[in-house]
Amino acid sequence: MKDHSAKLSILKTLSQGGFHSGEELGDQLGVSRAAVSKHIKGIQEWGVDIFRVQGKGYQLAKPMQLLDQEVLNQALTTPVELIPIIDSTNQYLLERTDSLESGSVCLAEYQAKGRGRRGREWVSPFGSNLYLSMFWRLDAGMAAAMGLSLVVGVAIVEALEEIGLEGVKLKWPNDLYYQDKKLAGILVEMSGQAGAAANLVIGMGMNLMMSDKTEGITQPWSSLSEVAESQNIDRNQLAITMIKTLNKSLADYELQGMSGFVERWNRLDNFLGRPIKLIMGPREISGISKGINEQGAVLLETEQGIESYIGGEISLRPSSSES
Template identity: 45%
Template sequence: MTTQNKSRRIEQLIEVLADGEFHSGERLGEQLGGISRTAVNQYIETLQQLGLEVFRVSGKGYRLASPLQLLHQQQIQDYLVAEKIELPLELQRVVTSSNDVVKELRVANPTAGLTVLAEAQTAGRGRRGRQWHSPFGTNLYLSMYWPLARGLSAAMGLSVALGVGIAELLDSAGVQNVQVKWPNDVYVNNKKIAGILVELEGHASEAAHVVVGIGLNLSMPSATKNIDQPWTDLASELPTALNRNYWAAKMVSECYRRLQAYDSDGLTPMLASWQRFDKFYQKPVTLVMGNKNVVGRALGIDDDGALLVERNGQVERFHAGELSIRDVAEV
């Protein structure tokens, strides 16, 4: 069997089980093209590897622990039309990394705003090569291509601009205590809800390309393991019921518009908004850069997206590092 056929059968199985009802192994085998019950069980194991909780009850068959609200491309497109956004959009159920798929697609279609949405990633990644936990059908994995006519130097503040955009979007939807963490994370009540990965190709003084990846926790499974920091999801923070297709469209729209605004006006118009949401503003912090620790007081960012830290009476600019609240022992 080809990889493509296997992937399609996995998608078909998910679509059948999405209703949360029991489906017999025999019936599932028929719906998947006449395969055996043993083969059905093997596909079920694949779903479990994707983070889906599947129950099997003798005499009843298989069902998911809870129904899935799947993403649908046409619904997302309809929302985008209402937002007056036109861009190439592709929805895929399972990918290795949505950023990698965009990189492949842009070779044939280098259109600004080319976007891939995924239900799950098998090799999702965050900053510094870290794994991005990507269970199926619960969160949002979005990647967008954007050309940089002014070269890589123009990309310095991209993650900051997008972080501000996500924070404003969540805040406007009624989410309380939204925070941004320099340079690429969004928090709610000190719990991570979204992360941004910017991957660049090109040279500093020549036209370049960027692929922006955004992971937003929509309805993270409560039993999720292997996440080494506090997290939350949109379903827990919204005052109203979650519509995954609506939020997928809102995130695509916000990302596209924010990149346009950054292209035309830079970060300067966004600085006040960043300060409003800044998780570390005016707080004692430690910035870790390899084996070096910078200890001081965070003063926000400048119009290039650099972190401003006051220490020894001087304000210094930093473009990289891991930021945290300074430990009491360091004060």
């Protein structure tokens, strides 16, 4: 694994605020100012906005709070591993399912190969979002995992509400929305044998303070900073609250199944009562969204009455007839 310790050390210093000269940073690391300049360029490639003023040095364009392994360990009983630079938190856990304790978590500051549903890239700039994956061993097996992304979505919104952030909604089957724009995505990946426990890796990427200059995103998006307005977001506390809420919700799901989550989901459904269309490959079905049922299927009121739809290749969009 590539050594990023010098870049991370520079970022830790810059995150304290103010200007820091190349000489000061070089002295801390025992390297030249030219080497510091090279590291700064590498950090900028991670999506961090750093500027330099002649005679003053380097400064972050906006404040940054780094995740802290010690703070996480003190607050949580579940195993948590913070790996600042990683290809993918989901992939890291998927490769270790045989040795992990159920509830184990991997957090990162930057993902080089973050991914969403259907193999899409998940844009993952350093330190401006939250990238979290949890391993869960579901004893009831893979068939019982149907609808799990819905449970995770409910847990995450309830975690946000717990710390006073209101107005975040859910989009079936795996997104969080704020004011009709994507705030976070959920990716559940699983492995296992028929008749045996299912190994689940639940990934979540949430925009916290993403720059307007971020490239590579093709749909309208929002950041948690918009939800919080003037309230400061403590990234460590946010991660801790989410991990605790996820653990509790997954344990509830094992006992109750989807039945315990239907009302909780429908309360948060971004499109409830609104015209929508389901895109199923070449097919499009229009109707009024009526929430979900106990199988985790989306309910749609059409001319034929209320119909349910479920499947990994269904996309949901607001109807073009909606203003």
